[in-house]
Amino acid sequence: MPCQRVRQWYILADEKEMPVTTSSTTPSADIDLFEAMYTARSLRHFKPDPVPQELITRVLDAAIRASSGGNTQHWSFIVARDAGVKRQLAALYRKASDHAMAVYASRPKPEHLSDEQYRQFLANSGWLWDHLAEAPVILIACLARREPPERSSLPAVVQARYDAHLANTLRISGSSIYPAIQNIILACRALGLGTVITTNHILYEDEVKAVLGIPDNVSTFALMPIGYPTRKYGPLTRKPVADVTFADRWGTRWPG
Numbered sequence: 001m002p003c004q005r006v007r008q009w010y011i012l013a014d015e016k017e018m019p020v021t022t023s024s025t026t027p028s029a030d031i032d033l034f035e036a037m038y039t040a041r042s043l044r045h046f047k048p049d050p051v052p053q054e055l056i057t058r059v060l061d062a063a064i065r066a067s068s069g070g071n072t073q074h075w076s077f078i079v080a081r082d083a084g085v086k087r088q089l090a091a092l093y094r095k096a097s098d099h100a101m102a103v104y105a106s107r108p109k110p111e112h113l114s115d116e117q118y119r120q121f122l123a124n125s126g127w128l129w130d131h132l133a134e135a136p137v138i139l140i141a142c143l144a145r146r147e148p149p150e151r152s153s154l155p156a157v158v159q160a161r162y163d164a165h166l167a168n169t170l171r172i173s174g175s176s177i178y179p180a181i182q183n184i185i186l187a188c189r190a191l192g193l194g195t196v197i198t199t200n201h202i203l204y205e206d207e208v209k210a211v212l213g214i215p216d217n218v219s220t221f222a223l224m225p226i227g228y229p230t231r232k233y234g235p236l237t238r239k240p241v242a243d244v245t246f247a248d249r250w251g252t253r254w255p256g
């Protein structure tokens, strides 16, 4: 496994990469990047211990290093720590989970998972349905909508494919926030925290937005409980590269 030590972190200043020396007050981590990627399991069980604010700031500072379409950085994050707010979010997550449960029940087990792996997945997901409020932090990752340009303002060749453009915009709506979310997952792993990306709440997103006072033009893309985990990190098992990769053309096996 390739080794790449993460000892320093970087800020972008005037488009120049500037190394930042970690000071004694900066929460730091020393974990092999590939080890983090291979072990950042979805963790849903947490100790009640509070997470220091500077660790959450550190996680978010990693999140905002992610790319975004057009470098718009239209993201916002809400860090919910108040017990009353967490309870309201948890109640909505619980309500949405009835639907998730029905969907899982009506679908066959994914072929690549063993009976035991699937049982564990259902047990862990189901546990969170009833225990979300116990996470010391619930982080909500949001993205502001960008209005498309007026059709009439565009050249004819672009206007001709305008409807396809709008459909594509809808299809890739989350693509400018999910890289930041993956950074959150990896930063949590590096700092000894646990988290999981969840999306069930989106079924009742209007109510979630009302609880958090989120404006109309902003959508929520993930709700992530964060805390010190009581369960272990990976290793993560996945379908092998050979099963999911083609060379040059669909159907031609990647040589590996």
Ligand SMILES: Cc1cc2nc3c(=O)[nH]c(=O)nc-3n(C[C@H](O)[C@H](O)[C@H](O)COP(=O)(O)O)c2cc1C
Pocket: 040, 041, 042, 043, 044, 121, 124, 125, 128, 196, 197, 198, 199, 200, 201, 236, 237
């Ligand atoms: C887009 C997306 C949505 C997800 N939504 C939920 C969710 O609502 N609740 C949940 O417990 N886990 C959710 N997960 C986590 C997956 O269940 C988890 O990544 C998967 O089971 C693999 O688990 P592992 O990473 O521990 O191997 C979601 C993951 C993704 C990428």
